[in-house]
Amino acid sequence: MRHLLSTGDLSRDDAVLLLDTAEEMLSVAQRPIKKLPTLRGQTVVNLFFEDSTRTRISFEAAAKRLSADVINFAAKGSSVSKGESLKDTALTLQAMGADAVVIRHGASGAPARLARAGWIDSAILNAGDGSHEHPTQALLDAFTMRRHLAPSGDRSLEGRRVAIVGDVLHSRVARSNALLLATLGAEVTLVAPPTLMPYGVESWPVETSYDLDTVLAKSDAVMMLRVQTERMNAAFFPSAREYSRRYGLDSRRMAKLPEHAIVMHPGPMNRGMEITADVADSVRSVIVEQVTNGVAVRMAALYLLLSGARDAATTSPATTADLTEGQA
Ligand code: ASP
Ligand code: CP
Numbered sequence: 001m002r003h004l005l006s007t008g009d010l011s012r013d014d015a016v017l018l019l020d021t022a023e024e025m026l027s028v029a030q031r032p033i034k035k036l037p038t039l040r041g042q043t044v045v046n047l048f049f050e051d052s053t054r055t056r057i058s059f060e061a062a063a064k065r066l067s068a069d070v071i072n073f074a075a076k077g078s079s080v081s082k083g084e085s086l087k088d089t090a091l092t093l094q095a096m097g098a099d100a101v102v103i104r105h106g107a108s109g110a111p112a113r114l115a116r117a118g119w120i121d122s123a124i125l126n127a128g129d130g131s132h133e134h135p136t137q138a139l140l141d142a143f144t145m146r147r148h149l150a151p152s153g154d155r156s157l158e159g160r161r162v163a164i165v166g167d168v169l170h171s172r173v174a175r176s177n178a179l180l181l182a183t184l185g186a187e188v189t190l191v192a193p194p195t196l197m198p199y200g201v202e203s204w205p206v207e208t209s210y211d212l213d214t215v216l217a218k219s220d221a222v223m224m225l226r227v228q229t230e231r232m233n234a235a236f237f238p239s240a241r242e243y244s245r246r247y248g249l250d251s252r253r254m255a256k257l258p259e260h261a262i263v264m265h266p267g268p269m270n271r272g273m274e275i276t277a278d279v280a281d282s283v284r285s286v287i288v289e290q291v292t293n294g295v296a297v298r299m300a301a302l303y304l305l306l307s308g309a310r311d312a313a314t315t316s317p318a319t320t321a322d323l324t325e326g327q328a
Contacts, residue, residue: 003115003124004301007135007180015142015183019155021300022143022293029065029296039068042099042306047089048127049075049105054267054291055127055136059102062298068306071098086110090119098122100306108132108172123305131170131231137266138176140297141223142184144290148262149220158185163215164206165191166225166247166274169198170232173266174225178206189215193247195236212247216256223264224249224275240273250276254284262286 001014010018028036044063048056056072063070073093075081080089086105093101100123103111108130115124128134142157149160162181168174168190175198181188182205189207190197201208209215216222227243237243244250254263263275263285271277280287 001305003111003126004135004305005112005115005124005126006133007138007176007183008133010135010180010183012183012185015139015180018139018297018300018304019143019146021304022139022296025062025065025299025303026293026296028299029292034065035067036065037067038303039063039066039099039306042068043071043097044068044100044102044302044306045071045073045093045096045098045122046127047073047093047101047103049080049103049110050128052104052127054294055104055134058291058294059125059127059136059298059302061295062302063100065295065299066302068099068302071096086114087117087119090114090117093122094120100125100302102127104128106130125301125305128172130172131175131228132172133176134172134266135176135180136294136298136301137173138180139301140290140294141173141177141264141266142180143293143297144264144286145186145221145262147289147293148286149260156185157181160186160220161218162186162188163191163212163219163222164188164225165212165215165222165249167196167227167236168192168201168225169196169236170228171225173223175204177223178204182206189219191215191247193237193243213253213256216253217258219257219261221262221264222249222257223266224269225266226268226270227273244273248274248276249279251278251282254279254282257284264290267291 046056046059060070102125104127110129111124111126126135146155150156164174178188189209191209191212265287269275
């Protein structure tokens with residue numbers, strides 16, 4: 001694995017290796033000294049053409065915890081606003097010796113273009129491209145599910161039932177999750193109003209439904225999606241109130257979930273729209289934990305892409321001692 005562009009590129013072994021490595025990284029994050037020397041001397045560039053809170057901060061924390069040098073680049077305030085192209089931006093990063101580029105871009109396919117155009121040698125990590133994919137989000141979601149739904153034994157999500165609910169049409173989180181969860185053997189049901197179900201969803205490895213209440217009763221995890229008004233150029237539902245009534249998660253609806261089921265949201269949330277505040281803050285909500293896990297998962301992704309392990313997809317660090325090997 002040289003780049004991380006799509007969860008569709010990951011085999012089950014790749015995905016399990018990433019999740020197992022993230023487990024090791026999480027235990028590092030729980031130590032008083034959270035830093036490992038693994039990526040000392042390497043440079044990670046965070047190249048964000050779209051706004052972000054969680055992804056940008058957690059990639060930065062992840063790179064710093066691995067002792068990499070981090071350069072943060074936001075398109076706002078850069079020469080992109082003077083019309084500089086993606087190619088020239090990439091050539092600039094290449095000239096500065098970036099070993100990894102974490103890119104978020106409004107255009108679907110921009111990270112793949114960067115990885116394949118030959119402008120830059122760095123490992124490319126997709127941090128969200130248009131409404132296409134957000135692979136590290138799906139990995140942190142699977143990681144969080146595994147910790148709650150398969151805490152011991154083979155840690156497998158095989159046969160676990162996951163409902164992904166809401167604005168699937170505009171969601172890169174939904175696509176990356178659908179592909180990854182299918183690879184991991186989980187059963188995904190997408191629930192959305194007909195207007196927000198993606199075209200060609202028949203080719204996705206998922207079931208679909210328009211009836212949230214029925215799906216909730218048989219779900220192990222429910223993932224609520226933000227209604228992405230910034231990507232909507234038309235009216236997709238009659239009113240916010242009508243949307244919440246049919247597709248929002250409130251406490252009455254949450255009660256339909258089995259006892260053990262968890263409530264997830266990638267953030268940022270529209271509280272009161274797709275999820276009520278009491279559900280978001282309830283004991284069944286793992287939303288804050290998803291953010292914590294995001295750092296460990298991104299540490300694992302950077303480690304595997306940059307440490308030379310990328311060509312040895314079968315060698316997971318068995319213990320955190322392996323990760324600290326060579327520490328001065
Ligand atoms: N933060 C996630 C993303 O960038 C989800 C969202 O914005 O709704 O895709
Ligand atoms: N979940 C997520 O990607 O959040 P940000 O948009 O804040 O990075």
